[in-house]
Amino acid sequence: MRIAVIGGGPGGLYFAYLWKRRHPDAVVELFEQNPANATWGFGVVFSDQALEFLRADDPDTVEAIAPKMESWRNITLNLRGESVEIDGVGFSSIGRLTLLSLLQERVRAVGVTPQFDKAIQSVDALQGYDLIVAADGLNSLVRRTFEGDFGTSLSYSSNKFAWYGTSKRFETLSQTFVKTERGAFNAHHYRYSPTMSTFLVECDRATWHAYGFAGKDAEHSKAVCEEVFAETLGGQPLISNKSVWRNFPWIWNEHWSFRNMVLIGDALHSAHFSIGSGTRLAIEDAIALTKALETEAHVSTALARYEAERKPIVKKLVTASRTSADWYEKFPEHMKADLxxxxxxxxxxxxxxxxxxxxxxxxxxxxxxxxxxxxx
Structure with a gap:
């Protein structure tokens, strides 16, 4: 089988690795529009349950990434100068670039050479492949080209967020909620290496307008966030990496394949960062697609099987993600409650x-x- 994988994120890399490892004679070509060492964001999070799922299917990969992970058992909430820990909530995190580098090594080890700085400008350029796996993210070329056939829906959350990093070390996955004279902010922060943490800042639309962020450039916005969370950051600065204000995009596709093209990861569905499942879902999509292709004799029936078996699982998680996001849409009201x-x-x-x-x-x-x- 000749397969083109579009997108060198976790989902695309992992599918290429899985298929080539299990089918050494297959031709697998992976195209990524960015350089090998480029990424947006900082750390990514896996729940203990997600890691166990991956370990059951591919213990070698878990053993490869585990030494690079930071782990904790509690969540810490900070509100009005008070803190409370919620015990027994196990998570691990890893730098996104570190994860990508490890997956790139595994892909190369099984005989796939990722083609970086290779932007596919048109689906017409992908002739001659038995299967095209679109792992090309939220702005997927494949999905946008055939969005009517995929049954694509797109909407946005009203809250604004900006994804920063910091050298401040946090002992657990933490949330800090701050009320100011002009509104309310929330920061999702956790360490992903011994010396670095993710620091995602969120606010509702009213607060975003009250601070005039629409008229501020990225550097001025960062300075405001550093001031709002000065106590939490302990004097450490925020670090930018394309850290502009965004609205979270909700992407869903009613049909997961069209012709010989199939969607996985963020190209297919998005899950809100408040439940930290985007990378997990992409990797699990890759596993599910691999198993479906191995079970069925024909690509078309395999893609139908992939959707039929995987869709109910993803829909359940995405529904939980939307419910979680709804809570955050009203977090300034929730902040009025007792701790x-x-x-x-x-x-x-x-x-x-x-x-x-x-x-x-x-x-x-x-x-x-x-x-x-x-x-x-």
Whole structure:
């Protein structure tokens, strides 16, 4: 089989690696429009559950990336100068560029040479392939060319966010909520290496307008965020990497393939950063697509199988992601609550965690929460 993979992010690299490792005689060509060492953002997060899923299918890859990961067991919430930890929530993080470099090494080791700085300008340039895997992200050329056939829908969250880094080290995945005279901000921050952390700043649209961010360049916006979160940053500056204000895009495709083209990762669906599942979903898409292609004799029936088996799983996670994002759309209102009520609302926001599960998962937090409720 001759396969073209468009996009050198985690999903595209991982599919190319999986297929070539299992089918050494296959021709797999991977095209990425950016240089090998270019990436947007800083760290990416995997839940313990996501890592175990990957370990079950490909323990060697997990063993390769695990030494480069930072891990923690708790989430810390900071509100009005107070903090609370929610125990038993296991996550690991890794620098996005580090992850890409490790996956590039694995792709090369199985005989695929990624073609970087190779932008595909038209789907017409992809003639002669049995399968085209579109792993080319939110702005996917393949999806945009045939969006009517894929049944594409696109909308945006109203909140604004900017994705920074910092050399300030945070011991856990943390959220800091700050009220100012002109509005409310939230920062999602966590370390992804011994010396670096992700620091994603979010605010609602009213706050964004009140601060005049529409008229500020990236450097001035960064300076405002450094001032708002000066205490959290402990005097450390924020680091930019294409760190401009954005609205989160919601992408969904009702049809996952068209002709011999199939979508995976962000080209296919987006999941809000508040549940940290974008990279996980892309890698799991690659696994599911590989298994479907190995099960069915024909590409067309394999692509139908991939969608039928994977879609309900993804839809469930994306629904939880939207519910989580809805909570953040109203986070200035949630900030008015007592700290423990606020924390309970936060950890149950996606609808996937109820009281019973929380008592098992986070016994220390639940003991404190229920004690606070008994006093009120």
């Amino acid at each position: 423990m009520d606020f924390a309970f609302s936060y950890i149950t926001r996606s609808g996937r965690i109820d009281d019973a599960r929380l008592r098992t998962m986070s016994p220390n937090f639940m003991a404190g929460y229920e004690a606070s409720r008994s006093k009120s």
